[in-house]
Amino acid sequence: MNEERLWAPWRLGYVTGNEETAGPLPEPNGWLADADHNCFLCRAAASYNPDTLADKRLLVADRGDHSLVVLNRYPYNNGHLLISPRRHVGDLWQMNREEHVECVELLARLTRVYRECLNADGFNIGLNLGRAAGAGLPGHLHWHLVPRWAGDNNFMPVLAGTRVIPQSLEALWELLVGALGK
Numbered sequence: 001m002n003e004e005r006l007w008a009p010w011r012l013g014y015v016t017g018n019e020e021t022a023g024p025l026p027e028p029n030g031w032l033a034d035a036d037h038n039c040f041l042c043r044a045a046a047s048y049n050p051d052t053l054a055d056k057r058l059l060v061a062d063r064g065d066h067s068l069v070v071l072n073r074y075p076y077n078n079g080h081l082l083i084s085p086r087r088h089v090g091d092l093w094q095m096n097r098e099e100h101v102e103c104v105e106l107l108a109r110l111t112r113v114y115r116e117c118l119n120a121d122g123f124n125i126g127l128n129l130g131r132a133a134g135a136g137l138p139g140h141l142h143w144h145l146v147p148r149w150a151g152d153n154n155f156m157p158v159l160a161g162t163r164v165i166p167q168s169l170e171a172l173w174e175l176l177v178g179a180l181g182k
C-alpha cells in the first residue's frame with residue numbers, strides 16, 4: 001500500500017503548541033523487568049509517578065494487570081488500536097494464560113465499545129508475528145484492531161490514493177478512556 005494519509009487533527013497539536021501532545025515522551029521511573037527501553041509498548045507498560053499526563057502522551061487507553069491498549073500513532077483507519085501483553089514477548093507461546101485471556105477479553109470489549117460509541121460496522125483484527133510477516137515491532141507482539149464502516153474503503157483511497165482520518169488521536173483517546181473506565 002502506498003497511501004498517503006490526511007491527518008490534520010493530530011498534527012494540529014504540534015502546530016498550535018498544545019503542551020499535552022507536543023514535546024518528548026515522558027520518562028518512566030518504573031520499567032517492568034525485562035523491558036526493552038527502546039520499545040514503545042514497554043514504555044507504555046512502565047509506571048509513572050507522578051503521572052504527568054503520561055497515558056495521554058503515550059496514547060495508552062487502558063492498562064490491565066497483564067495487558068495494554070494503545071492507540072496507533074499511524075493509523076490505517078480511524079480508531080486503529082494496538083492490544084498487547086505488558087511483557088516484552090514476541091511470540092504467542094511466550095504469553096502466559098492470564099495474558100492470553102486478558103488480551104482476548106480486551107479485543108471483545110473494544111469491539112463492543114466501537115460498535116456502541118463509533119457505530120463501527122465491522123473489524124479487522126490481526127497479528128503480524130515476526131518481521132517476515134510484516135511486524136514493525138517484532139519483539140513485542142500486538143494485535144491490530146481496525147474498526148470498519150460500510151463504504152469506508154472506497155472513493156478517497158481509490159481516486160486519490162489518500163485516506164482521511166477524521167478523528168484526532170486525542171479525541172479518540174478521551175472517548176476510549178471514558179468508555180473503558182465505566
Ligand SMILES: [Zn+2]
Pocket residue numbers: 035036039040041042043087088089139140
Ligand atoms: Zn516491548
